[in-house]
Amino acid sequence: MANVASLRPEADQKPIAIPGQPDMWVLVMVEALTFSAYFVVYIVWRMRHPELYLESQAHLSRELGVADTLILLTSSWSIARCVQRARAGEYQAALYSVFLTMGLGVLFAGAKLYEWVSKIQSGMYFTTNGFFSFYYFLTGMHLLHVLVGFIVLGVVVYQLKSPTRQNQEVIETGATYWHMVDFLWMIIFALLYLMR
Amino acid sequence: MSITPTTRLTLTWFALVAVTLLSWWIGTRHGEAPFVPSAALSLGVLVISAVKVRMILREFMEVRHAPGLLRRVTDGWLALLFVAMIAAHLLGDR
Numbered sequence: 192m193a194n195v196a197s198l199r200p201e202a203d204q205k206p207i208a209i210p211g212q213p214d215m216w217v218l219v220m221v222e223a224l225t226f227s228a229y230f231v232v233y234i235v236w237r238m239r240h241p242e243l244y245l246e247s248q249a250h251l252s253r254e255l256g257v258a259d260t261l262i263l264l265t266s267s268w269s270i271a272r273c274v275q276r277a278r279a280g281e282y283q284a285a286l287y288s289v290f291l292t293m294g295l296g297v298l299f300a301g302a303k304l305y306e307w308v309s310k311i312q313s314g315m316y317f318t319t320n321g322f323f324s325f326y327y328f329l330t331g332m333h334l335l336h337v338l339v340g341f342i343v344l345g346v347v348v349y350q351l352k353s354p355t356r357q358n359q360e361v362i363e364t365g366a367t368y369w370h371m372v373d374f375l376w377m378i379i380f381a382l383l384y385l386m387r
Numbered sequence: 388m389s390i391t392p393t394t395r396l397t398l399t400w401f402a403l404v405a406v407t408l409l410s411w412w413i414g415t416r417h418g419e420a421p422f423v424p425s426a427a428l429s430l431g432v433l434v435i436s437a438v439k440v441r442m443i444l445r446e447f448m449e450v451r452h453a454p455g456l457l458r459r460v461t462d463g464w465l466a467l468l469f470v471a472m473i474a475a476h477l478l479g480d481r
Contacts (some may be wrong), residue, residue: 208450209457220464227468234472238479241424257411261404268400272449275392332467340413374443378468381436385414387425 211364219371222336223321226375229332233325233376233382240321245387249324250315253307256384259302261377266295269371270344270366277351277362286360292369293344296337303334329379336372343368399446403439410435426480430473437469 209216237244273288307327317327347365350356390398410432444461445451451458 207452207454223464223468227464227471230468231471231475234475235479238476245424253411253415257407260407264400264403264407267443267447268396271396272393274449275396291479340409363449370443370448373447374440377436377439377443381410381432385410385432387414387423387430 211360211362211367215364216316217366219367222371222375226332226378229329230378230382236321236325237386243320244322247315247320247326248386250310250313251326251384253384255302255306256380259299260380261300262295262299263373263376266292267370269295270347270369273347273351274359274363274366275358277357277359281298282351282354282357286348289344289347289351292375293341296340296344296369300334300337303330303337306330308364326383329383333372333375333379336375340369396446399442403442404434406439425481426476429476433472433476435463440465 205282269288269291273285273292276282276285276288307330310323310326315323317324343365347362350358350361413428413431413435439463444465450461
């Protein structure tokens with residue numbers, strides 16, 4: 192795949208190629224399937240105790256959930272811009288895009304910690320009920336992937352910093368991971384904050 | 388008229404923000420009693436999230452330009468997940 196990817200002449204005339212390393216796509220699909228199992232189990236449990244889940248959900252701030260979503264969507268846009276800029280040879284601009292992604296990632300993690308602390312202070316713990324177990328588990332597993340994402344973005348920064356590296360395939364691989372963190376949150380947001 | 392990849396990316400971002408705000412509006416428009424069970428609302432927000440995931444995959448992750456296998460695998464996963472979630476919801480609702 193590397194030789195195909197390096198042949199890309201223009202950003203808008205891309206030949207058919209897997210973005211980044213195929214191994215990352217295997218990981219993305221394994222993670223997607225694992226989270227899929229959590230999501231379906233969540234709905235099954237939710238349907239068994241609908242009142243309890245609705246009542247518990249009322250304690251979450253939908254505004255904060257929307258803010259989290261907008262932050263991650265923007266971070267995803269920014270890392271996609273990074274890929275485009277690196278492809279065009281604009282490595283300095285690409286670096287700014289990764290830093291923006293990282294900054295938004297920190298903001299997201301901060302918002303999540305703030306939310307957890309405010310819930311714990313209001314007496315809502317992992318063991319409070321089924322909904323809150325799922326809430327802490329799903330957001331916790333997701334945040335763990337955000338934290339791993341910082342290491343992945345660090346690798347992208349390392350690639351972009353030196354003219355001797357700047358490997359487009361590695362940059363795309365890092366971006367693919369970060370987008371996975373983004374799309375998993377889209378489903379978590381719908382399940383925890385919006386479903387009735 | 389052809390749009391540049393940069394413009395396309397930004398338009399995708401706008402669309403994703405718009406559908407997020409739409410799903411928020413759907414979830415809050417009941418006013419005083421937002422926390423009543425609603426299968427229609429649940430299905431609505433689930434479908435919107437599926438659309439968002441597909442947009443992220445195709446546009447941001449460039450699956451649109453990827454080999455057919457990757458397009459089929461990602462679409463297959465997404466379809467499977469949402470059919471399973473909606474089935475779990477509808478079966479549990481009876």
